[in-house]
Amino acid sequence: MQQDDLKPGQHRCPGPSTRDIILADGQPVPEALVTEAPQFLGDADIEYARYYDKDFFDLEMKKLWPKVWQWVCRVEELREAGDFVTYEVGPYSLIVMRGNDNRIRAFHNACLHRGTQLRRPGESGWTPELRCPFHGWTWSTEGALKSIPCRWDFPHVKTEEYSLPEARVGIWGGFVFINMDEQAESLESFLGVLPDHMQAGWDLSRRTVTVHVQKELNTNWKAAQEAFLEAYHVYETHAQNLPFAGDANAQYDIFDDHVSRFVHTHGIPSPHYPHPQTEQEIADKMHLPAGTTVPEGRKARSVAADWRRETLGQKWGMDLSAFSDSEMLDSIEYHLFPNMCIFPGVSLPMVYRFRPIGMDPGRTMFDLLFLRPLKPGEDHPETPAPVRIAHDQSYGEAEGLEPWLGATFDQDTDNLARQYRGFQASKKRGETLGNYQESRIRHLHQTLDAWLAKP
Template structure:
C-alpha cells in the first residue's frame, strides 16, 4: 500500500452516470456539495463525556424517528419485537391487520420488563406478579385484585411511543410531540422511489456491538477516505476518491453519499476495464 498516491483526476459520479447505458434516476443526477461548512476541530468531549451522552439520550434518542424493524418481521396479530435503545425498551407489536403499536416495555406495577425477546402472544403478562395487558394496551388482569382497590384499570393502559411506516419499514419515536414521520423523512422517499423498498425483505441480518461511541462507528461508514488503506483489495472497482457528498439547504435530516462501483480508484489509474470486471466477479457475490 506504500505506492498509493494522492488523488488524481478521474471520472466524477456524474461523469460515470453520463456514460452509463442504464440511466440513473433524475434525483441522482444532481449535486449539492457541502459549501461553507466549518472546518473547526470537533470537541473530543462529544465522543466520551458522560454529560454529552446524557444530552444525546434526551435530545436525540428520545426525540428522533428510529428504524425498529420491517413489516415482514411482525406479519400476524400478536407478532412483536423488542426494540432497545440506551436505557429505553419498547414492544413493537402488530395489534391489528393495519395497526402497529409500540408500548413501553415495563410493567406498571413494579417496572419489570414485560418481554425480553420477540415472538407472538395474545397478551402481555408480567413474569413477576402476573399483571396482564391486552394487545390494545388495556390492563385486563390484576392477580389478587381485592388488594388493589386504589388501582383504576381504565387509567393503567400501557404508555405508547409513536409509530410510523414507510417503504416496508417500521419507525418509532418516544416524543409524543414529534413531527409526523412523513414530513421528517423530507426528500428521502424521492431518492429511494425506484428501489421499491416495500416489496423487499430481509434475507439476512448481521449485527455487531462496537466498543465505541455511536458517532465513531457511524462516521466510519459515511466516508470513503479510509478505503485505500482499510480495503485496498477493492481499488480496482471502487471509485473511492470520487465519492459525491450532498447536503441540501433547508433539509434537516437527510444527506447523501454516492460511491460508484465498476470504476477504478484514481489511485489505480492503469487499471483496465477487464481487470475491473474480473476483480468484481471475484469479490462481489451478486455481480455477474
Template sequence: MNVQTGKMQPGEARHPDISTQDIIARDRKKAPEWVASESYEYLGSEDIDTTRYTSAQYMQEEFQRLWTRTWQFACREEHIPEVGDYYVYDIGPYSFIVTRVGEDEIRAYFNACLHRGTKLRASGTEGAASEFKCSFHGWSWNIDGTNKSMLCPWDFPHADPQEYSLPEAQVQTLGGFVWINMDPDAPSLEDYLGPQALAHIKAWKLEDRYIACHVTKPIPSNWKLNIEAFMEAYHVPDTHPQVSPTNADVNSQYDTYGDHVNRFISTLGVVSPEHAGKYSEQDVLDMFTVGDSSIVTDKPQVPEGQTARQMMADMFRTMFEKAANTDLSAMSDSEILDCFSYTIFPNTFLFPGISLPMVYRFRPNPKNHRESLYEVLFLRPRPKDGSYVETAEPVHLTAEQSFCDAEGMDPGFGGILDQDTDNLFLQQEGVEASAKPGLTLGDYQEIRIRHFEKAVDKYMAMEPKIPNWKALQRK
C-alpha cells in the same frame, strides 16, 4: 471560485478526475432522477470536539435530548406480519414492544409494567401474543394496550384500569420499515425526512424486499465513531486496498438533505483515481470475476472498445435476476452496480442498490459509552412469483469474532467489514489519548460526518425530553 484570485472557495474543491455523475451518465441503462442529482452544502471547516465520543455524561444526555426526539427504525413489517405479532426494540435505557394490532395498524408500547416496572417482554425477543402479561405479579394488557387485569384490584382503588393503558411511542411505516419516535410532539416522519429524501425512499420500493441475512456485533467504540466510520469512501485506499482499484473511492459523490438525511454514491467497475494508469479494463473485470469469493463463474474478456463497468452491469443484472427469481429490467446500470448509502439520523443507513442491498443500524451501549452495537441486514428482492421467503434470524457475533463467521455473510464482504471495525478500537483509544481536542474533517469527502454532528448539536442544545407516561397514553 473567487474570480479575482482564482482560488477555490471552501467546499468547492473536487478531485480532478471524472466525476460520479459523468461516470453514471455514460451507462447504457440510464439512471433515475434520485441517482442523477446532487445536493451538497458547505457546512464549515471547524474541528469536531472529541468530548462527544469520550464522555459518559455526554452519552447519558443524548438519551434524554436526542434519542427521545428522533425517528428510529425499530423493525421490518415482515417481523410482525400477523395481528398479535410483536418485536422488542431497545435503544439505550428505553425498550419498546412493537406489535401489530390490526391489518394496517402497528403500535409501539413502552416495555414496562405500570405496576412495579418489570419488562413485559425480554430484550431481543419476538413472537405472537394475545396479551402482554407481567411475569412478576400478573398484571396484563390487551394487544391494543388497554389494561386487561390487575391482580387483587380491590387493593388498588387509586389505579383506574382505564387510566392504565400502556404508554405509546409514535409509529409510522415507510419502505417496509417500522419507525418509532418517543416524542408525541415530534414532526411526522415525512416532515422529518424532507421532500427530497422521502421521494428517494419511495422510489426504491424497499417494501418489496426481505431480510436475507442479519448479523449483529458489539464494537469497542462510541456509537458515533462507529457510524461515522461508514460515512465516507475517503478511507478506502488505505483501509480496503484490495477493493480500492475497482471503485471511484476518493471521487465519490456526497449529498445532504435537510437536517436528518445525507448520502454518498460510490461508483464501481471503474479504476480509482488513486490508481489511474495502473490497471486496464480487463484488470478491473478480473478483480470481480477471479477468486474464491467471486459471484461470477466464468472468466469473461473485455472486448475492444468496451468497459469493465458495462460488462459487470450486464452480468450482474442477469445473475441477480436468476438468483432472486425477480425482474430487474427496469433497473438502471447504476442501481445494479453502485454503492448508495443514505444516513437517516440518528442511527440508520439504507443501501438501496442491488449489488449491496443493505441496512446498517447502530445503537449505543447504555452501560459503556465506549461500546456500541453494529447491525448489518441484507435486503434481497422478493421473488416475482410471490413465493414465500424466510425472514433471516439474527446471527449474534461476539466482539472477538470475524464477520466472516456469520452464516450467510459473503466472506469477501465480511473481510471488508472486519477492516472497517478493526480501526474503531484504535480510534476510540486515540481520541482519548490525543493532545488535540478535535477531529479535522475534509470539506467535501467528510461532509456527511459534519452534517451528522450538526444534527447531534441541534438536539443536544435542547432541553431534556423525559417520556411522560400520562401524555403518552392513547386517549
C-alpha cells in the same frame, strides 16, 4: 478555474466525477441518482469528547433518542395479532406489537405495577397478551389492562387509567419507526427528500430481509456509523479495492436536515491507483467468475453489471433489466439521521443501524441487513432471525455473508476500537475533517447539535 482558486468545500479530486462516470454509461438513470447537492459546512475540528464524555452521552439520552424517529423492525415481522419485537436504545425499551385490531403500537416495556420489563431485551415472537413475569399483571395486545391478581387489594387502580403508555408509530418503506415524543413532527416530514428519491424505482417496501447480522462494536454510536459515511478510508482500509473502486472521486450530498448521501462507483479504478490497466485487468479483480472476458469495445463496469443482472436475476427469479449499471454496481448510500443507512441499489441492497447499548458511550449495536427485491406478486417470506456475533468474531462467520464481503466489514470495524481509544489518548483534542469527503460527518454533528439545543 484552478483548484487553488476554489473556495473551501469546492475542491474535488481531478478526473471524472461520479456523475460523469454514471452518465458515460449511456443508460437512463433515475434523476435522483445524478442530482448533486454538496454543502460546505465549515472546517473547525470536532471535539473528541463528544464520543466518550459521559455528560455529553447523557444529554443525547435526554434530548435526542426519546425525541427522534428511529426504525425498529420490518412490517413483515408483525404479520399477525400478537406478533411483537422488543427494541432497546440506551436505557429505553419498547415492545412493538400488532394488536387484535390489526394496528401496530409501541408500548414502553415496563409493568405499571413495580416496573418489571414485560419482555426481555431483544426478544421477539408471538404472545396472546402481555403478562408481567413478577406478579402477573396482564395487558391485552392493544395495551388495555386485563387483569390483576388479588384485584381486591387495588381499588385505587382504575382500569381505564392503567393502559400501557405508548410511543408514536410510523411506517415507511416497509420499516416500522417509533418516536417517544408525543409532540414530535410527523415521520413524513422528518424523512425529508427520502421518499421522493426512493420513488425512482427503489421501493423498499417491496424488498425482503435475507440476512440480518448483529455485532457489538467497542466504540461510540456516532463513530461507528461515521466509518460508513465516507469513502475516504478506502485508500488505506480497503486498498485491495483500489484497482476497481472510485473512492476519491465519490459524490457527497447534503439534502436537508436529516438526509445525506454518497455515491461511489465500481468498475472504475481509484484516482489513487498508479498502474495503467486494461478493462480486462480491471474485471479480473472485481470478484467475477474466473474466465470472465471483456469483449473488444466493452468496459469492465458494463460486463460486471451484466453478470450481476443475470446472476441475481436467476437467483431471485426476476427480470433486472430495468436497472442501470450504476444501480447494479455502485455504492449508493443514504443516511437518515440519527442512525440509519440505506443502500437502495440492487447488488448490495443493505440497511445499517447503529444504536447505543445501555449507558456506556463506548458500546454500540451494529445491525446489518440485506434486503432483496421481491418478484411481482410475491409475498414476503418469513423474516430470518438476527445472527448475533461477538465483538471479536469475524463477519465471515455469519451465515449468508460472502467471504469477501465479510472480510470487508472486518476491515471497517477493526479500526473502531483503536479509534475510540485514540479519542481519549490524543493530545490534540479534536478531529480534522475534509471539507467535502467528510462533509456528511460534519452534517451529522451539526444536526445532533440542533437537537441537543432544543428546549
